[in-house]
Amino acid sequence: MSYRDLREWLERIEGMGELKRLNGAHWDQEIGAITDLARRRPRAPALLFDEIKDYPRGFRVLTNSLYSLSRVAVTARLPLGLSKIQYVDVWREKHISMKPIPPLWVEDGPVTENILKGNEIDLLKFPAPKWHSKDGGRYIGTGSITITRDPDGDWVNFGVYRTMVLDRNHL
Template sequence: MPLDSTARSLKTPCMRWQLLKCRRLCRRRTREIVVADLRSWLNEVKRIGQLEEIDGVHWDLELSTLAELVNEKFGDHGKARPALLFDRIVGYPQGRRVAANLVSSAGRLSLTVGMDPRLSEFDFVQQWRRKVKEIRPIEPETVADGPLLETAMRGSEIDLLSFPVPRWHELDGGRYIGTDDLVVTRDPDDGWINVGT
């Protein structure tokens, strides 16, 4: 097995051998887990104890504040930050949910890409490097029907606020349905450009 920079940095051949032996053992213990959709992914995250379900929060800043506080509380102590699933959001019926912090742990990121959620951050990166080399794009297939098309709104039926779209930050210009994305905006009056994530 070739030595990477971590193994090469160890002082003695014995230490390098121990590291390589541990990695081989870890690889044998890992298993690939495949989840078909967000619902099964959430069920798996709940099964491994990394999902917190929270009811009754308000979409206007309260939801986002809780998500940020969870990140701060767990982020500095090496603990896995739980994924959050908000339901019964003020002004919305049960079942109109918002999820936050979905991939804020190496375990859930591993699960998302079909790898063992017990992997350490280091092992995740090593396995991902190998896995990404094997990825072969597949051609999209257009279908006339399917689960994605079961509920559809068109024209005047479309109302994004029928979903509990949060207002994430106090100075936001409104409620944003997109998160984990990059938004580039230009002020219409002075042309000033801002990038938000």
């Protein structure tokens, strides 16, 4: 099964009993603490925070999205109920036999519904949590994949970095 968007994926994992919706948490360490406590549970659910302190309803934060083998399997279109070793074998085979899908360039689509430019940009509009007391600030990305290319050559780097919001215009 493929998913048109994140909403459809959320419906699927909610149907599996793997999504917990939480309202009213504070962005300053409370989301981080609840997320950490949830991870310690045997069947750690994905958490969808809404009505976050200082933010309008609908500005949400999703945590623990891929913190269970079943959610990883559903996301990667793998069968449910396999052991960890079986998942590695199935993933390896899928990866070996994978055929790239060429991109299809379009003029518009859902991804273009909300475009901000120039002075409209304000990163502080998004409920970026301060996860822990010793964090230097608020992080909008904590497991973000960043792809950078050397401007003077062909070197490409893939990395996973935490992305801190510095001000309305800078990460």
